[in-house]
Amino acid sequence: MGNSKFKEYFAPTVVLLVICLVASALLTGTYIMTKPIIAQREADAASGALAVVLPGGSDFAVMEDVTLVENVLEVQKAGNGEGFVVTASVGGYGGQVQSMVGINAAGEITGLQVMNHAETAGLGTKAFEEAYLGQFWGATSTDGANVIGGATYSSKAIIGAIDATILQFEVCNGASYDAPVQLTPEEQFAADCLEVLPGADAFTKLEGVTLAENALEVHKANNGVGMVVVTNGIGYNAGTPIKAVVGIDNNGAITGIKVTEHGETPGIGTRPIADEPTYIEQFIGATKITRGSSGDATKIDTISGATMTSVGVYDCAKAGIKQFEAMGGVI
Structure with missing residues (x-):
């Protein structure tokens, strides 16, 4: 009778626990195995984006000793003097929009590629298309930039990334920068x-x-x-x-x-x-x-x-x- 009650009340719980442990182990193992692969793919994508957003640039190196302006995560300088590629992250409609933006030695925007986002496909993502981005090529400011109706926040995320890039370019060329004060x-x-x-x-x-x-x-x-x-x-x-x-x-x-x-x-x-x-x-x-x-x-x-x-x-x-x-x- 005792064994019967154990099987009835406790055996299913034990089986479920074992299944959960096995599933957890499998998920952990999968994560460990795929993490370096995913990281390598992201690195390859970023490396490929450098040449796209700053045509003619080569021998890129991360600038370690430069002050990063607000919304900028990283700056890479082209060793051949062509310009810089700035990685920026600005809030959009669905969260942070991370972009790589190229700016040449004359301070002109040369390209932008969105690397990570959670914007609405077919709506917010319209701000990532050439039809919208083309207005910025060769620009030295975002004055007069258009926003897309129905994709205002996504558009502003792009404008914010370009503004940050232009300001970062000035800092890289010796301009002073006072970081925004973080209030309690x-x-x-x-x-x-x-x-x-x-x-x-x-x-x-x-x-x-x-x-x-x-x-x-x-x-x-x-x-x-x-x-x-x-x-x-x-x-x-x-x-x-x-x-x-x-x-x-x-x-x-x-x-x-x-x-x-x-x-x-x-x-x-x-x-x-x-x-x-x-x-x-x-x-x-x-x-x-x-x-x-x-x-x-x-x-x-x-x-x-x-x-x-x-x-x-x-x-x-x-x-x-x-x-x-x-x-x-x-x-």
Whole structure:
């Protein structure tokens, strides 16, 4: 009876455990065996790309002692003096887009090849085709560069890689470069508050204050010019609320809005957040807002195609105004 129960209850578990161990071992073995092969293929692809993006270049060597500018991973210099090949990584729609960009000794872009990406095939990848890239050949800047409708983020990833390459070229030729300062979360929050409440100096968080709907925190400007309300609203991606800081002056008017966290779709939901500044500009100076057309409230127009995100940002702004009212109009 004992053996029977063991077989019934425990034997399947033991068998499953053995299968998992064997499968894990096989996967590990496969990874170990294929890792050097994959690495070699990537190296071969990169080596082949050098001649493609910088025609005429030869005897390439990685520059070890050069300062790398933002978004640049590596610089290779052509030993024959033809120019440089820069490997850059810039955020696109689906993640980082890694490219190799050639720039000749005159500072002109000679070629670009995307090495790694997760952009949408047939849409974002249009930015990687000659029909789009051709506008950059011979260019010394990206001024006036076009972006592809429906592939804005992918296009900007290419433009960003070329901008980084041009700046890197200048640094390689002796220009000075100050790397962007990496702020701590606390420093970034302080900077965001100063951005949405011009004229403020520093802030003190108000404890024990009654919070309005969608208001999370209140930070009063130490010099008395107003306050910043940390707010949230629900956009298209309900799983990740839109979080924003809203500046309110002593008259209850909105002085600025900045979205600090969101999970909206790049290129679509981000339109009212950052891509189209005119949306947020509608709120500036308003003490009352509406999405309809009632009374003396400022009417806020939503962005077609990004309605839910627009409403989420609107709710953040509304929370800032309601917080001022909840405090009796006294900051």
